[in-house]
Amino acid sequence: MAQAWKCSGLRWVAGGPVLVWDGGRRTALTWGKRVAFGVAEGGGRTCVGARGHACPVRAAVPGRSTGARCEECARLDRAHSVAADTIADDPRPYRVYLAWFGPGMVKVGITAEERGSARLLEQGAVCFSWLGTxxxxxxxxxxxxxxxxxxxxxxxxxxxxxxxxxxLPGAAGERAAEITELHGRAVALGGWPESLTPAPCRPVDHVDAFGLEGLPAAVGAVSELVAGGAVGGRLVAAAGPDLHLETGAGSVLVLDTRLMTGWELVAARGEEVTVPVRQFRAPSGVQFGLF
Structure with a gap:
């Protein structure tokens, strides 16, 4: 019987994206690397627990859930989340940022200063600038x-x-234009807290880090994993939790690595995808079916 592994998710480190496995093992992801795994037969997807603790009942979770947590563990995880606004006494300094994901898609957010730009890489921000600390x-x-x-x-x-x-626009200046304009409007606003130190607009571009230069348009995305299914392809780009994989048929599919958590995964060969896929455009007659 093939050895099964459980994936803890995609992480962004100084050298680029890595897949993290239970037990601490890491798999570095580089452009052109073959990514191939199967989902163990006869099993199901189980809750990944919360805050480093296993789910006490190993509850089953839906295949399409990106959180891979049961209701109780999701509530526990959320209760200790800065994003949920449930922590008010964190003494660490925080940064406010503007992030750009594409034309007309700019968001504001905060992240702990000690995390650097990791949060922006995790979100798939193509370009960003700090606003203040x-x-x-x-x-x-x-x-x-x-x-x-x-x-x-x-x-x-x-x-x-x-x-x-x-x-995406081909020039870094074009990609930075919206956050540059918004940064100017933001610092001109009255009402900023006195304890927040404004930061100059210095856009950081992630196109090279994500491998997005010349990226082929994806034809679809994996919607869920299923027992006995397989995913295989050549890595052409990665952004946030997403892997862009070129399959054996030459088409590019997106795999949200958050869908991998909670499953027992085994090594596989080939570059076919035999799990459910949501098409981005009309099918071309191509079948879409560890390292």
């Missing part, structure tokens, strides 16, 4: 100020980010 609640108030005064959202769905990655 200060205590958590000051950063949170600044985020709310921009949402209310400038209409900048704090969330953009991944499906919208994926849809434009192959059609």
């Amino acid at each position: 200060g205590p958590l609640m000051a950063a949170r108030r600044t985020e709310e100020l921009l949402r209310a005064a400038l209409g900048v959202p704090d969330r953009i769905p991944y499906v919208e980010k994926r849809a434009v990655r192959a059609r």
Whole structure:
């Protein structure tokens, strides 16, 4: 029987994206690398637990869930989340940022200063700039100020980010134009908390880090994994949690690595995809079916 592994998700480190497996093993991902795995037969997807603790009942979770947590573990994880606004006494300094994902898609957010740009890589931000640094609640108030005064959202769905990655402007200056304009409007607003130190507009571009230059348009995305299914392809790009894989048929599919968590995965060969796929455009007659 083939050895099975459980994936903890995609992480962004100094050298690029890596897949992390239970037990601490890591698989570095480089452009052109073959990514191939099968889902163990006869099993199901189980809750990944919360905050480093296993789910006490190993609850079953839906294949299409990107969180891979049961209701109770999801509630526990959310209860200790800065994003959920449930922590007000975190003493660490926080940064406010503007992130750009494509034309007309700019969001505002916050991240702990010690994390550097990791949060932006995890979200798949094509371009970003810092706005300021200060205590958590000051950063949170600044985020709310921009949402209310400038209409900048704090969330953009991944499906919208994926849809434009192959059609981004070719010049870094064009990609930075929207956040540069918004940065100027943001710092001109009154009402910034005194404890938040503004930062100059210095756009950081992630096109090279993600491998998006010349990226072929994806024809679809894996919608879920299923027992006995397989995913295989050559890695052509990665952004946020997404892998863009060129299959044996020459078409590019997107795999959200959050769908891999909670499953027992085994090594596989080939470059076919035999799990459910949501098409981005009309099928071309091509079948879409560890390292």
